Amino acid sequence: MKIAISSAGKTLDAQVDPRFGRCAYFIVVDTETMQFEAVDNANAAAGGGAGIATAQMIAGKGVEAVLSGNCGPNAYEVLSKADIKVISGVSGVIKDVVENYRNGKYEASNKPNVAGHFGQGLK
């Protein structure tokens, strides 16, 4: 099963990026094999609608869950239509997050955890 984690860097040792729509990268990782791919987020500097565009991009990656610090309402709506679980409130190092996920330590959110434009103020 593949999951996508918003990341500040391109490796499993990177920190989780607290933003979803405007994160720097996604680490798309197979939780069985730990094989991963770092995906540049081209929407990080979008004028508007970063969450919508990023959610659509991630939906094309065939992941079952997205893990991030925060997820706003528009991104949440797109991800849930794509039947992708959203896990927000995630922080720390990517490989620990994957481990926690495998051990069932996270619960999927049933709603967005921040209002729109939240990630615009974070660097």
Added chain:
Amino acid sequence: MIISVASGKGGTGKTLVATSLALSLKDGHKVMVQDCDVEEPNDHIILKPVITDREPVFNLVPRVDEEKCTYCGTCARVCAFNAIAVINEHVLVFPQMCHGCGACSYLCPEKVITEIPKEIGVVERGEADGISFVQGVLTIGEAMAPPVIRKVKEYSNNDYTIIRDVSPGTSCPVVESIKGSDFCLLVTEPTPFGLNDLILAVETVKELGIPCGIVINRAGVGDSKVADYCVKEGIPLLLNIPLSTDIASLYSRGIPLVEGMPQWRDSFIKLEKQIKEIVSERNSNPQR
């Protein structure tokens, strides 16, 4: 003549200048105030107009006929504003993000997108003691100010001296408001913040090819860098309004400056004369 009042930085005194100018000119001119700061119009607090006409403003947003849609995703790809997402067998439209450009419906290969009007605000018209008054009000939660601003501007009329109050910043609503003006007054304060945003505003106005002049409000605080900048750039510094408890006190009670302190009237009448000279000189030397 259309005089826009902009600033770059917020809270510098655009409304103070716009309303004082309008009230000072109304005895000698036919004056119209256009409040284009549609996210937070506030000239009405000072001018207290009687509103007699309200007209809704619409933005055209896409509606997708999902019966006939093939979910090819073209609409989502061509939307420059990320207002559409196509996911599995769903088309999600986010009307608040939509700029109403029509690309999605124009480029839909199946021709299953129609544009439907969505009310995003209202234009209110009335009169305030001899001043013709128009303001745009964007509905709370809506993000597209320019269509409301364009509707306010439709009431421009050559018979009037038009004072157009502009929102702060230098983004689309500011450009839309200033476009078509004969002159842009830039109200600033003599602080590093005021100067930083003033420079951005000056660059914007220059790009639009509109002559500008500066009003320094709260003169006496900060430093002399705004004045130095005006000299260096050759931008006329047209008026200084000092930092004054009396002015702040009137303003906080919604009393127009030129009513509470009528000695200011002449300064604003003179300000308009200077603007008129700059505009007519420029019109006779259009190459400048």
